[in-house]
Amino acid sequence: DTAVSQTPKYLVTQMGNDKSIKCEQNLGHDTMYWYKQDSKKFLKIMFSYNNKELIINETVPNRFSPKSPDKAHLNLHINSLELGDSAVYFCASSPGTGLNTEAFFGQGTRLTVV
């Protein structure tokens, strides 16, 4: 069983479209995250939710909106996609917010905007 699963794995779409990436964890964790890996392969945090409440919101365009319908899911919606949004997006979860817990990551979703 995959602990943190993201769908789709690959997404190719045109500029201006709206798309969503789904993330589900079956670990019973309270905290979930979205990270973005840019073209230079640096991973940076975008959002974090704890018990469905937004706790980290980095400087990210308003076109990006996370949605957490329940503790097991954190979906990422992106409106009006731009070429610069092309990246690999990683979802993660952890039992709590502190570093004494372990964060588990999904496989990543490679988004290509053409």
Add this chain to the structure above:
Amino acid sequence: AQSVTQLDSQVPVFEEAPVELRCNYSSSVSVYLFWYVQYPNQGLQLLLKYLSGSTLVKGINGFEAEFNKSQTSFHLRKPSVHISDTAEYFCAVSESPNDYKLSFGAGTTVTVRA
């Protein structure tokens, strides 16, 4: 703000040889350091982390890393690698112990040859 530099983008190594992956960070405050591994078609997996205490940290699969505050480094080592260690390795840093607001390096691809 913290940043992470992984000095080698690719490291080829023969089976049973030792390997060292270099990681340097910059931060003006206390840091918490991590090494993650990504095997092909899998998510990121925690190898080890330094939060406090002994500067020599042992992780899974025979890996260890040493935190050197004066040199702002957290190099990863394994005395004898296996073919199965072929993967991408990421160093990451957080300035807060309370959340997984990690900044990652660009990754080092390790290729183990027989």
